[in-house]
Amino acid sequence: MHEIKVRLPSGSYKIQIEAGSLGRCGDQIRAVSAAERVVVISDENVWSLYGSQLEAALVNAGFLVDSILIPPGEGSKTMECFARVCGNMADLHVQRDHLIIAFGGGVVGDLAGFAAAVYMRGLPYVQIPTTLLAQVDSSVGGKTAIDLPQGKNLVGAFHQPQIVITDPDLLKTLDKRHLAEGMAEIIKYGAISDEELFVKLEEYGSIEGALPHMEDIIFHCCDTKRVFVEQDERDGGERQKLNFGHSFGHAIEKMGLYRKHSHGEAVALGMVMAAKTGEALGLTPIGTGERLKRIIQAYQLPTKINVEYKELVHHMSMDKKNDHEGHKLILLKAMGKSMIYTVAEAELSTILEDILELAL
Ligand SMILES: NC(=O)c1ccc[n+]([C@@H]2O[C@H](COP(=O)([O-])OP(=O)(O)OC[C@H]3O[C@@H](n4cnc5c(N)ncnc54)[C@H](O)[C@@H]3O)[C@@H](O)[C@H]2O)c1
Ligand SMILES: [Zn+2]
Known part of the structure; x- marks a missing residue:
């Protein structure tokens, strides 16, 4: 396993990179979070491929798991989709002591990261990037954002995750x-x-x-x-x-x-x-x-x-x-x-x- 420690004034965290780690990620997440409940935000493609594997890993580590799914693609990085995700979080009675997991490519990472940054003025979150771009770029550095009709990434926040868990095996299904x-x-x-x-x-x-x-x-x-x-x-x-x-x-x-x-x-x-x-x-x-x-x-x-x-x-x-x-x-x-x-x-x-x- 490769591990990188990112040290920032706003919080330090690890990036853990290992083939096959999705199946074991519950313990890695447990090591950085005492939360009872997690809410996984993912897109429909990623969830249908790997949702059950992630859910099992989280349940095994003692988490209660809910999920919120968005349609795949850049078209979901909108105010409307963001509002729906926040509404779903409210319906699920998400509280400050819950953990958000962004499970997908850069679109999910940016949208879920932004929801985590602002919902109830900020919740802790974890990045599990599933595209190559997300694994080498968007999951690292804490930039989160959604688009406006006037331009890309115009509304966003800096919000660093608790941990980034990267499983290169997930790339086997990427086109x-x-x-x-x-x-x-x-x-x-x-x-x-x-x-x-x-x-x-x-x-x-x-x-x-x-x-x-x-x-x-x-x-x-x-x-x-x-x-x-x-x-x-x-x-x-x-x-x-x-x-x-x-x-x-x-x-x-x-x-x-x-x-x-x-x-x-x-x-x-x-x-x-x-x-x-x-x-x-x-x-x-x-x-x-x-x-x-x-x-x-x-x-x-x-x-x-x-x-x-x-x-x-x-x-x-x-x-x-x-x-x-x-x-x-x-x-x-x-x-x-x-x-x-x-x-x-x-x-x-x-x-x-x-x-x-x-x-x-
Ligand atoms: N925050 C940052 O620092 C940062 C940096 C670079 C890019 N970005 C953002 O990232 C976004 C692009 O991210 P992206 O290229 O990952 O696109 P994406 O999230 O739309 O994913 C691309 C497609 O791959 C599918 N997919 C994801 N993982 C898969 C897997 N393992 N197997 C099969 N299919 C899979 C998705 O469902 C989607 O259809 C842009 O919105 C961009 O602005 C952010
Ligand atoms: Zn780029």
Whole structure:
């Protein structure tokens, strides 16, 4: 088993990563909670695959278990669904001494985490992430949120879990597209701060090649995120490096109205653009963008895009990290080393015009 301790002023907790741990998680949860009752919040897919296994593990550890299910997918990260979940919690007479368990991908983690953050001004909760993206990214760091029609993740809170229990065996039922989504974030961790991980991913060469090593990969990603989160829990400085590829990626997602490219696909394209932007500025070693492109292709993520550079820059100009000096980007000093760098809009436009002329 891999274990990571996240130490924060707002509370410390462990991330435990072990294949097969879902069946044993009752004892791990009992070790951090004296609650009599737990409420599991999950989505219908995850619950139908693994609900009975989780319920049995919790009952064996002496918990009384209720569950609240939401429809799968981003469409559930809404005010309406959030209100329904809170209403269900009230119907179940959930009290301060109850424990919430977020059991699912990033959607469940964000929604259940936010409900736990604000219901009765805050309840303790546990994350059991079930997608690769949730296991390497969204379950770590305490960010919770729901979407508004005006934008994603606009209403949320920081709320750290009591423990994160990660079972890589659950990935066996996850489809290829969602595995690739998680791989985009994993490649990101390698690119911004872990060259050794990046080289290993190059050696594994494909999703199938990486899967047997997932416990180890997840550990390295969570540990990298831990370092950034411990330095900067509220995302005002170093933690922003986790957004490598995301300023470009968010713009790409928006331009396709969130239908054309998934988040991971957009971030994959964004990472290549960020690397090539760094190269054009003379800050990133030449060839880094092509190296990223090769690995992204190997992990079944897109490397080609046909967009108008002016439109891309326009959408990027809405990024909340920007200031009056220009676009605040995360660039690579080398593979495995990142920096925060502000580039003026006119200069970024010229660079992107050149990069996009070659369709990346
Ligand atoms: N809080 C954070 O720090 C943070 C970071 C990154 C992303 N996010 C959020 O995460 C969300 C995306 O998360 P996601 O990609 O996990 O999507 P998701 O939660 O919608 O899960 C994707 C799909 O996989 C299914 N699924 C989940 N686990 C499964 C399993 N083990 N086997 C088979 N199917 C399974 C789900 O039912 C769903 O249909 C976004 O809303 C994003 O904003 C949050
Ligand atoms: Zn992301």
